[in-house]
Amino acid sequence: MEKFLFLIRQDLIDREKMKEEDNQNIRVMTIWMESLAQAGNHLASDALLNSGKYVGRDYVVSDGPFIEAKESISGFFLILAENVEQAAAIAQTCPLVLTGKVVIEVRPIMVLDHEQFS
């Protein structure tokens, strides 16, 4: 099994406006998370707040960019899957993907083998 990071991307302005729907979405995700855990694919997951800070060499910006970026990360899953094909197939079963509310970016976790080290 290999590890993958699922970055949940959605319109944060919409998310900010619809707090009640966000709770409903989280409930739907809980059921999905349970099915992932049962199938042995779930390692960790969390939802993120819309606020935060944006840090570069010469600046620290609060809040702004998250909302202005419109589509940004609202949560993540750390997943175990057989390969990237299966990881993508699992992401496709997300109920919020099926209803078009979020997009999932599927990224393999980098693993270096010994040959690459030496």
Place this chain on the structure above:
Amino acid sequence: MNNSVDTVQQEVDLLYKSHYGILVASLLKLFQDHSLETVEDLVQDSFAAALTAWRKDGIPSNPAGWIYTVCRNKGLNKIKQSKKISSLSDEPDLTAIAPVFRESALEDPSLQLLFACAHPDLSPKVQVVITLKYVANLKVEAIAKALGMGIDGIDKLLLRARKKIKEEQVFLKEPELSHLNHRLPIVHKIIYLIFNEGYKPSVGADVLNEELCEEALLLNKALLDHRLGDTATAALYALMLFNAARFKARSGPGGELLDLEEQDRELWNKPLISMGCEFMKQSAGGEMSTYHYEASIAFLHCTANNFQSTNWTLISQLYLQLLQMNPNPFVELSYSIALYYSGQKVKALDLLNALRQHPFLNQYYLLNATLGKIHYLEGDHEKARQFFLKTLEQTTLKREKDFIRRMMEKLN
């Protein structure tokens, strides 16, 4: 007259149940230019044709052969139709007709299909759905009901799966012998998931759920009978038998849900429990799988005289072992419950409160139901009420809501 019509219907249904997936796979191999959907349509049409023809002329002596021949002819006709437009190509070699895979490491065509469905590129959910469709030979409506999904949802899943099955030649290429070992854990997981779908309380009729559990047991038994399994296969079988033994005791006379403490242990199926013990013994010796730990926990529940005298300490240790193999917040919940009943109440509550902080788990029905019950047992009825009220919003199942309402009636 009516009677004979029913006999024909029964024969057709039985044949569907035993041969649908095998027919689809055989024809897919014969007509590699046809899409999986086309082939499935041919098979469906042939079953419909059988119903009409057999009602008129009686059931033939070799019903499966009859259907196969009709399917094959329909497939050939389809090719001839398209040839009127396109150029002539080679006739398909009818002498090459063979059940699914020729010279297979697996003799039983259903098992060949089972290992084919355990394709590593497919999501577990799709693996479950296609196993139910092509190995257990359930119809889409039945799968939808059993999994609590709409027919649309299953159709969508199948649409993508069919494309993948065709592209990757999932049903055409026999997984090599060396791959069978790699696929065995996936096959176990499919069986485990099918059983769990049947075992959890759902909206639908219990009969359908029981059928899913039976399918899972049958698939697992086929692995054992053909000596394809390992010690994990035996552990998984033991686990399912222990759970199946308690299937009927989980609801009361009015269909209401009963938790472990309320169940009448006299209703637990003792032959199934002793069969489970038998397979527990057979599962010893190899590497410990999650199924070994889960089966051990189920064994301790099944063999305890009552709820209070259950060996909760050992159960909590087994849950901890499971967590060390794989982090899983839902197993953490079970671990906390076992800790609580083993007397480690503070540690249990600390863990439960930590789980509550997770935004997803906070919305989990069983977490809040557990917190409600524990606060009730600890005498804090006000807090218990708050958790139960929260729980009521988190399930749409009437039986689960009724269970919580009954718990709330006990509060001051």
